Each structure stands twice: as structure tokens, then as C-alpha cells.
Amino acid sequence: MQAARHAMSLVERSGTELVFLCDEAECGRRLMIDARDARLVVIDPGDRTALHDGGTGGITLHVTAEPGVTTTRSWSSDEN
Numbered sequence: 699m700q701a702a703r704h705a706m707s708l709v710e711r712s713g714t715e716l717v718f719l720c721d722e723a724e725c726g727r728r729l730m731i732d733a734r735d736a737r738l739v740v741i742d743p744g745d746r747t748a749l750h751d752g753g754t755g756g757i758t759l760h761v762t763a764e765p766g767v768t769t770t771r772s773w774s775s776d777e778n
């Protein structure tokens with residue numbers, strides 16, 4: 699089964715906190731990343747079956763979510 703791919707965009711930036719929103723209106727996935735301690739908080743899970751990619755402002759975000767599988771996620775930042 700091919701999972702849908704959604705792109706995420708940086709919609710809000712406050713200090714070290716970055717908020718990303720999925721471009722798909724029906725999905726609405728929203729994440730907050732704290733660049734200080736590499737913490738990633740899912741505000742709204744959105745469509746859990748979709749793969750979410752996003753890159754903007756030197757930040758690349760890779761989030762993989764599959765049904766019935768623990769969400770794995772990693773992100774990297776060039777802004778060090």
C-alpha cells in the first residue's frame with residue numbers, strides 16, 4: 699500500500715519554537731519543534747496514514763507514521 703505524501707510548512711516561529719502545519723487542508727497535522735533540545739511535539743496528529751515531509755528555513759523535517767506502528771520521527775537543522 700502506497701501511503702500519501704504530505705508536505706509541511708513552517709507557519710509560526712517564536713524564538714526556538716517552530717510550528718509546522720500540513721499543506722493538506724483535510725489533514726491538518728500540526729507539529730511544534732523546540733530547536734533548543736530537539737523536542738518534537740505533535741499538536742494535531744492529522745492523517746496518521748500519510749507520510750509527512752517538510753523543509754523550510756534550513757530545517758528539514760521527516761515524519762513517518764504508519765497505522766498500528768509506533769511513530770518514528772527525526773529532524774535535523776542546519777541552523778546551528
Ligand SMILES: [Zn+2]
Nearest residue numbers: 704720725727
Ligand atoms: Zn498531512
